[in-house]
Amino acid sequence: MGSSSSDIVASTLAKKWREHPPSSFSLKVDNFKQLEKFASTSDDKYQSRLFSSGGYNWKLIVYPKGNEKDNGKGFISMYVEIDSKSLTSAPQREVFAELIFFVYNKKEKKYLTIQDVEVQRFNPLKTVWGLQQVLSSDSFNNPESGYVFEGDQCEFGVDDVVPSPLTNWEILSFNEKPENPKFSWTVKNFSPLKEDKYTSNTFSMGARKWLVVLWLYPKGDSRADGKWLSLFLLLADSDKPKADEKIFTLATLRVLDPLGSNHSEHKLNHWHNEKNFGWDELNVEIEFEAVSATKYSPII
Structure with a gap:
């Protein structure tokens, strides 16, 4: 017994x-x-x-x-x-x-x-x-x-x-080899642009199929005193994280040199959609190396 x-x-x-x-x-x-x-x-x-x-x-x-x-x-x-x-x-x-x-x-x-x-x-x-x-x-x-x-x-x-059945859980995974990891955006006639903010089309990346929006500030974001070209990587409003959810992204953000040799790069390594300061036609490219996905039970 x-x-x-x-x-x-x-x-x-x-x-x-x-x-x-x-x-x-x-x-x-x-x-x-x-x-x-x-x-x-x-x-x-x-x-x-x-x-x-x-x-x-x-x-x-x-x-x-x-x-x-x-x-x-x-x-x-x-x-x-x-x-x-x-x-x-x-x-x-x-x-x-x-x-x-x-x-x-x-x-x-x-x-x-x-x-x-x-x-x-x-x-x-x-x-x-x-x-x-x-x-x-x-x-x-x-x-x-x-x-x-x-x-x-x-x-x-x-x-x-007698413990209650498991009702709260999460499964974290990392997709380190996303299919078609690059997204490119070409901004025509960059010099005469007058608006403060321009937004790329949304695109999907990673197994989670989340949408990302790339923002471009030709005159620089106000937090950068207007002295820098500012680029942000953000989740689209339609697919923002749920309460307390974190999404990891490992990617390289580039402003491409038209001559093809002197690209300006900035590494993104974040658990959330932090802003990322960047740098007539402007070529912008982002290449993803890893994207996290989380499956979880319903929460309050």
């Missing part, structure tokens, strides 16, 4: 004190010695009533003298069992759960919690999981320890947390 004690202690078992009681189920026993006595009539274990957690029904199982069949002799053994009807009626026939077992200590006024940090898998062939050596019987029954109190009372419990 459980993993070997040595494996758990060496790798995944975590014990700590906690003041907050269990949130899934609590079993309070008024007379532990009677539980030990009468459990022999039911395979040395006590099974709680069904309780609901994470949309499934479960039982808490306690072996007051330990589960000898699972190397638990001389210890308190605790398990949870998923109701088989919950599995057959569920959309999936496999359930993952995070389990924390509780034993109350009156002396400490806290709960000793024991957790295997690995998420456990339940299915029709594996309906029970637990810990065969929660506490030694000697330590548990010692009146000085505080686990048995006010005559012969004690308390066990479990937090049985």
Whole structure:
């Protein structure tokens, strides 16, 4: 039913004190010695009533003298069992759960919690999981320890947390070899241009098929004091990033030399559409080296 004690202690078992009681189920026993006595009539274990957690029904199982069949002799053994009807009626026939077992200590006024940090898998062939050596019987029954109190009372419990299905995710990829990576724009009669801003046609680039707009300021952008020719690479309004979305671009922006030898180049390397300052017919070219694409789940 459980993993070997040595494996758990060496790798995944975590014990700590906690003041907050269990949130899934609590079993309070008024007379532990009677539980030990009468459990022999039911395979040395006590099974709680069904309780609901994470949309499934479960039982808490306690072996007051330990589960000898699972190397638990001389210890308190605790398990949870998923109701088989919950599995057959569920959309999936496999359930993952995070389990924390509780034993109350009156002396400490806290709960000793024991957790295997690995998420456990339940299915029709594996309906029970637990810990065969929660506490030694000697330590548990010692009146000085505080686990048995006010005559012969004690308390066990479990937090049985079934994680919700994954609903928020994203997949990031980089297209480092875009098909037809270059876009060229020729501005006719550049010298007499009088407008402050000129916009190229939109074009697609990268597997995401996003649209990019190239802006040209013949007299320079106002932020450059009108002394520079300014070029910007921007996403088109129709395909701007969604909230908190980032798009990476690695590209080279060029103002082409008509003689073909002294091009003016500026490297773009950004996670967002930052502005990029550039430099009768003007030839402008941009060559993409990589474009990111992100697939993600719906967000608020």
